[in-house]
Amino acid sequence: MTDAPATATAGQQPTAPQPTEVVPDVELTIGRPAHGGHFVARHEGRVVFVRHALPDERVRVRFTETEPTASFWRADVVEVLEASPQRTGHPWRPADALAAAARGRAAVGGAEFGHIRLGEQRRLKGAIFREQLERLAHAERTPTVEAAPGEAEDGLGWRTRAAFAVDRSGHLAMHQHRSHEVVQVREMPLAVPAVNALGLWAIDLTGVDRVDVAVPSGGGEPLVLLVPSAGTHPRRVAAIAAAITGASVAVLDPESGRVQRLKGRTWLQESVLGVDYRITGAGFWQIHRGAPETLVGAVLDGLQPAAGERLADLYAGAGLFTVPLARAVGPGGAVLSVEGSAGTVRDARRNLHGQAQASIVQGRVDAALGRWSDPLDAVLLDPPRAGAGRKVVGQIIAARPRAVGYVSCDPASFARDLGYFLTAGWSLDTLRVFDLYPHTHHMESFARLLPPRA
Numbered sequence: 001m002t003d004a005p006a007t008a009t010a011g012q013q014p015t016a017p018q019p020t021e022v023v024p025d026v027e028l029t030i031g032r033p034a035h036g037g038h039f040v041a042r043h044e045g046r047v048v049f050v051r052h053a054l055p056d057e058r059v060r061v062r063f064t065e066t067e068p069t070a071s072f073w074r075a076d077v078v079e080v081l082e083a084s085p086q087r088t089g090h091p092w093r094p095a096d097a098l099a100a101a102a103r104g105r106a107a108v109g110g111a112e113f114g115h116i117r118l119g120e121q122r123r124l125k126g127a128i129f130r131e132q133l134e135r136l137a138h139a140e141r142t143p144t145v146e147a148a149p150g151e152a153e154d155g156l157g158w159r160t161r162a163a164f165a166v167d168r169s170g171h172l173a174m175h176q177h178r179s180h181e182v183v184q185v186r187e188m189p190l191a192v193p194a195v196n197a198l199g200l201w202a203i204d205l206t207g208v209d210r211v212d213v214a215v216p217s218g219g220g221e222p223l224v225l226l227v228p229s230a231g232t233h234p235r236r237v238a239a240i241a242a243a244i245t246g247a248s249v250a251v252l253d254p255e256s257g258r259v260q261r262l263k264g265r266t267w268l269q270e271s272v273l274g275v276d277y278r279i280t281g282a283g284f285w286q287i288h289r290g291a292p293e294t295l296v297g298a299v300l301d302g303l304q305p306a307a308g309e310r311l312a313d314l315y316a317g318a319g320l321f322t323v324p325l326a327r328a329v330g331p332g333g334a335v336l337s338v339e340g341s342a343g344t345v346r347d348a349r350r351n352l353h354g355q356a357q358a359s360i361v362q363g364r365v366d367a368a369l370g371r372w373s374d375p376l377d378a379v380l381l382d383p384p385r386a387g388a389g390r391k392v393v394g395q396i397i398a399a400r401p402r403a404v405g406y407v408s409c410d411p412a413s414f415a416r417d418l419g420y421f422l423t424a425g426w427s428l429d430t431l432r433v434f435d436l437y438p439h440t441h442h443m444e445s446f447a448r449l450l451p452p453r454a
């Protein structure tokens with residue numbers, strides 16, 4: 001149901017090569033955390049990115065990628081010989097590397113920090129953010145990582161979106177990290193209770209390749225999207241839909257993003273700070289149930305939009321930020337809202353119905369900015385994990401805004417883009433980092449950037 005951050009989704013897509021040679025398990029001492037959910041160790045002079053570890057631990061690892069000419073290898077912890085005091089019991093068995101290793105398997109993706117105490121997860125995320133800023137932007141800042149308001153003490157029950165695979169026996173499953181292998185799952189403790197209450201693990205899903213579930217952040221009926229396997233008869237898909245109770249069900253074509261209704265609605269109604277949004281099918285929406293309010297608050301605090309201003313909301317999705325920005329500038333102002341996905345833009349048009357000050361443009365941000373010649377008072381951008389890139393940063397700077405608000409789900413691409421702003425004489429003013437993905441290595445940030453003083 002979301003395109004970012006891909007590695008935080010339950011149904012991770014396999015992307016990596018398998019090991020090219022079998023290297024026996026070894027004992028390693030673990031060093032610093034690295035961006036991407038790894039910890040750095042060395043084996044015979046080569047860097048090894050180790051998952052499921054903690055700094056200063058002595059562990060036994062199993063290699064998962066051992067390309068002989070590669071500058072680094074990857075490995076998973078299979079046994080802890082000397083544990084960090086920050087290690088704790090994992091809240092979700094299929095994602096627990098030690099429990100998986102005991103059964104001769106690898107852990108599923110999606111909760112790779114679950115073995116770390118929650119406070120330490122946040123401290124490590126702050127350290128990783130600081131390291132990315134230093135390395136890629138030559139900027140010094142040590143952010144305090146904020147929990148979402150109302151976050152549970154155990155950091156569970158926050159995902160409103162989850163994507164599952166289906167195994168050969170027709171059971172709900174998830175991918176092992178960077179692998180085609182899937183493992184049956186019977187609970188998803190990171191998800192809001194409504195996802196678990198569907199009991200999808202008890203249903204015969206034979207004939208379906210993927211199951212996406214979305215629940216409105218504030219509660220309400222879930223939407224289940226089924227991606228049928230090639231050749232599955234529509235009657236089989238209809239039978240699966242009939243077995244799913246308490247949810248709307250639709251068929252998703254993952255190529256086009258089109259959804260076809262089987263029962264109930266093909267969209268969800270989300271509500272944020274008194275504003276209603278319609279999100280169709282697999283359209284983008286922030287994953288953590290508290291993320292929309294947290295981020296809208298950070299954006300409005302950070303940018304302080306005023307009546308009559310001309311703003312841009314880039315990578316705007318269904319208008320989560322465009323709506324409050326359009327309200328803030330009022331009928332005398334203007335907001336340019338740019339989003340690439342056609343389906344999401346259809347939702348944005350509905351969500352901004354009646355707000356004539358918002359111009360919704362479907363297309364690439366660089367193309368839209370290339371055609372836009374009016375001055376802008378402030379620019380907000382919330383790009384996907386790859387970030388905005390040098391060209392878009394240059395276009396934003398050329399519009400001479402009084403401030404830029406940058407929402408990011410990836411500290412590395414944010415730091416790279418920040419470097420382009422800093423090189424042009426801009427400064428990093430506010431920086432807030434939010435733990436909107438507990439038990440994973442992911443984080444979200446908001447930054448206010450200011451132009452050089454005239």
Ligand SMILES: C[S@@+](CC[C@H](N)C(=O)[O-])C[C@H]1O[C@@H](n2cnc3c(N)ncnc32)[C@H](O)[C@@H]1O
Binds near residue numbers: 003321
């Ligand atoms: C991280 S999401 C943010 C969406 C929205 N701001 C929100 O919080 O709901 C990024 C959005 O950028 C869109 N996108 C990705 N690349 C794009 C591009 N080059 N031009 C325009 N939109 C793009 C995606 O479709 C996605 O909706």
